[in-house]
Amino acid sequence: MERTEGKVRIIMDGKELLTEPGVTLLDAARKNNIPIPTLCHHPALTPWGGCRLCVVEVDGAPKLAASCVTPVRDGMNIVTSNERIIESRKAVLEFLFAERNHNCMFCPQSGECELQSLAYQMQMDHLTDSPSFQFFPTDVTSEYMVMDHNRCVLCGRCVRGCAQLAGNYVLHFQNRGPKSLIGIDLNDRREGSTCLSCGLCMQLCPTGAITSRYRSHYAVKGHERERKAVDSVCTLCGLLCPTVVTTAGNTLLKIEGQVSVGNGRPDKGQLCYRGRFDSFKEEKRLTRPLVLGKDGKWKEEQWEEAIRVASEGLKSLKEKYGGQSVVGIASSNLSNEELILFKDFSESLGLGRVDTLDGIHYRSVLSGLQSAGAGMREASWKKIAETDFVLLLGGDPWESQPVLSSLIRKGMLEKGLKAAVAGKADSCAGAGAMEIPVKPGKEILFMQGFLTSVLKTADGTTGALKGSEVLRMMQTDVEGVLDEICSSYEERRRFAEMVGAFLDAKDPLVIGAPSITEEPEAVRLAADISMVKGFIERDILRLILLKSSGNSAGSWHLGIPSLVNRENDRGWEGGVLLLGGVAEPRPLPVFLNDLKFLVVVSPFQLEELAGKAHVLLPRPRWIENEGTFTSLDGRESVFAGKTLEPPEGVRDARRILMELARGCGSPLGGKG
Numbered sequence: 001m002e003r004t005e006g007k008v009r010i011i012m013d014g015k016e017l018l019t020e021p022g023v024t025l026l027d028a029a030r031k032n033n034i035p036i037p038t039l040c041h042h043p044a045l046t047p048w049g050g051c052r053l054c055v056v057e058v059d060g061a062p063k064l065a066a067s068c069v070t071p072v073r074d075g076m077n078i079v080t081s082n083e084r085i086i087e088s089r090k091a092v093l094e095f096l097f098a099e100r101n102h103n104c105m106f107c108p109q110s111g112e113c114e115l116q117s118l119a120y121q122m123q124m125d126h127l128t129d130s131p132s133f134q135f136f137p138t139d140v141t142s143e144y145m146v147m148d149h150n151r152c153v154l155c156g157r158c159v160r161g162c163a164q165l166a167g168n169y170v171l172h173f174q175n176r177g178p179k180s181l182i183g184i185d186l187n188d189r190r191e192g193s194t195c196l197s198c199g200l201c202m203q204l205c206p207t208g209a210i211t212s213r214y215r216s217h218y219a220v221k222g223h224e225r226e227r228k229a230v231d232s233v234c235t236l237c238g239l240l241c242p243t244v245v246t247t248a249g250n251t252l253l254k255i256e257g258q259v260s261v262g263n264g265r266p267d268k269g270q271l272c273y274r275g276r277f278d279s280f281k282e283e284k285r286l287t288r289p290l291v292l293g294k295d296g297k298w299k300e301e302q303w304e305e306a307i308r309v310a311s312e313g314l315k316s317l318k319e320k321y322g323g324q325s326v327v328g329i330a331s332s333n334l335s336n337e338e339l340i341l342f343k344d345f346s347e348s349l350g351l352g353r354v355d356t357l358d359g360i361h362y363r364s365v366l367s368g369l370q371s372a373g374a375g376m377r378e379a380s381w382k383k384i385a386e387t388d389f390v391l392l393l394g395g396d397p398w399e400s401q402p403v404l405s406s407l408i409r410k411g412m413l414e415k416g417l418k419a420a421v422a423g424k425a426d427s428c429a430g431a432g433a434m435e436i437p438v439k440p441g442k443e444i445l446f447m448q449g450f451l452t453s454v455l456k457t458a459d460g461t462t463g464a465l466k467g468s469e470v471l472r473m474m475q476t477d478v479e480g481v482l483d484e485i486c487s488s489y490e491e492r493r494r495f496a497e498m499v500g501a502f503l504d505a506k507d508p509l510v511i512g513a514p515s516i517t518e519e520p521e522a523v524r525l526a527a528d529i530s531m532v533k534g535f536i537e538r539d540i541l542r543l544i545l546l547k548s549s550g551n552s553a554g555s556w557h558l559g560i561p562s563l564v565n566r567e568n569d570r571g572w573e574g575g576v577l578l579l580g581g582v583a584e585p586r587p588l589p590v591f592l593n594d595l596k597f598l599v600v601v602s603p604f605q606l607e608e609l610a611g612k613a614h615v616l617l618p619r620p621r622w623i624e625n626e627g628t629f630t631s632l633d634g635r636e637s638v639f640a641g642k643t644l645e646p647p648e649g650v651r652d653a654r655r656i657l658m659e660l661a662r663g664c665g666s667p668l669g670g671k672g
Contacts, residue, residue: 335627
């Protein structure tokens with residue numbers, strides 16, 4: 001056979017095909033729409049060849065070959081299906097069913113199980129082998145997942161996913177022969193293990209061995225209801241992870257990441273515990289307007305009456321004290337469109353202050369970066385996949401942007417990335433991060449000591465750092481700093497190791513947790529440390545600042561937060577609070593306690609607002625809403641569509657704001 005330059009010519013099921021060199025027979029078949037069944041294979045994971053369901057005949061050889069691990073070779077003649085191959089696959093499938101408990105009618109994954117689907121495809125309606133079922137344990141200690149070893153087929157997808165995608169290496173094979181199972185750490189239970197509950201193993205599992213504890217009853221009661229899977233985006237932390245949201249009858253069933261090696265994202269589409277589970281455990285839902293009665297009890301009202309009470313309350317405060325006496329606070333979890341409308345609403349009413357719940361972070365970041373140098377910009381979070389050193393300041397990325405901790409772990413375990421932590425970062429400690437448990441409030445002290453040590457060790461190399469800043473920092477007493485932050489000789493040695501690793505790094509990054517962005521001085525020091533190694537590009541710092549809300553970058557770029565820091569002001573008479581429907585920064589502003597009248601627009605009835613709010617107006621939560629959201633680094637905006645309809649009686653926030661403005665005599669855009 002002739003060979004085309006750069007291509008491999010093979011024959012598959014009598015058809016002549018041209019394929020790329022190095023691909024497997026399975027890849028070549030799927031590219032040409034030739035079906036081959038698989039169970040242990042997943043396109044985002046390395047091939048394993050364990051289940052033997054993908055066997056094919058190659059060049060008439062007596063031994064069948066696993067197509068998922070057999071590379072193409074020029075001139076190959078492959079048969080993907082004949083009587084011998086089908087019998088082999090059926091035998092393997094029967095052994096899998098006979099070995100453990102796969103009674104489909106009692107399994108929560110029935111209808112979505114790949115093993116069950118294969119049995120239907122191969123028309124397997126009974127077992128010719130005697131079942132050798134023995135009891136295996138079921139782990140229900142996790143808040144999020146159930147692990148039932150009785151339904152496991154030992155395909156290894158969860159093991160490879162945990163290692164290759166999540167970078168966590170929690171799962172592994174344990175025991176031998178018929179007693180084999182998937183172990184957690186050193187024969188531990190989920191609870192108390194190093195598992196970070198991202199749920200990736202659950203998504204990759206082809207059977208009912210790992211299932212969600214938050215599954216709706218619609219997910220297990222049968223499949224007469226039509227299901228719908230919609231591509232969407234998770235907006236909870238700013239990474240804008242692509243998702244697939246599955247619903248049935250307007251009931252949320254599951255949220256999964258779009259796991260793929262070719263999606264252009266360094267995280268390969270994995271999803272964290274927040275994106276996968278938080279929508280199932282949100283707070284008490286608000287579905288009808290509530291007005292606080294004179295007896296101090298909430299009373300359910302019609303929308304028209306609730307809007308009238310809210311509007312008259314705000315209008316009377318404006319007339320008595322002036323518009324400057326009313327404050328408007330919005331969540332940075334809202335979409336850009338809602339934030340813009342909220343700003344227009346506040347301006348039309350002439351409110352005395354417009355801010356966001358994370359406004360203190362915005363003012364600190366703005367002030368800190370301006371002190372470091374005009375026009376400075378943060379690095380993209382995707383840069384983590386390319387760096388060789390990471391300095392984590394103020395805590396664990398797992399708490400705010402969990403997928404970033406996965407990227408750091410993978411870099412440490414696979415690429416030799418060195419990570420230094422000032423604070424606690426349990427998600428990275430197991431991968432060998434250098435850690436000094438700096439107590440909250442001592443981060444600035446650590447940064448002063450670290451920067452001074454770097455400058456004194458760098459032999460005059462100061463990168464892009466200003467000379468005046470170098471002179472200022474050289475006055476820092478490093479020994480005094482170490483006495484404050486280090487409790488042992490080992491921690492002092494580790495501090496010196498951190499400084500050395502930072503100086504040796506060619507492409508380092510500094511990552512500041514939300515606790516860092518509460519103080520302008522902390523932001524400035526973080527920027528100064530990054531500038532010692534110069535810029536990534538012009539005006540782009542080697543610095544990533546983690547945000548506390550999903551659309552913080554969007555609200556900041558739109559100029560929603562106030563430029564003036566008045567967190568402790570007590571002079572407000574009334575307020576409008578617009579919440580986003582996900583975890584909001586706590587605690588809520590202290591001045592809410594003293595307001596004479598407060599209108600809250602929220603999907604939930606928050607306990608913190610008891611005794612503060614006077615009118616509660618229900619709005620959709622994030623998966624019931626649509627709009628654009630800006631990424632953590634501010635570099636891209638993505639449209640997130642609606643995946644569920646809100647409950648009856650819930651109104652869109654845009655409509656609520658327009659009706660409030662009209663009721664106050666200040667219609668938005670002149671619309672009545």
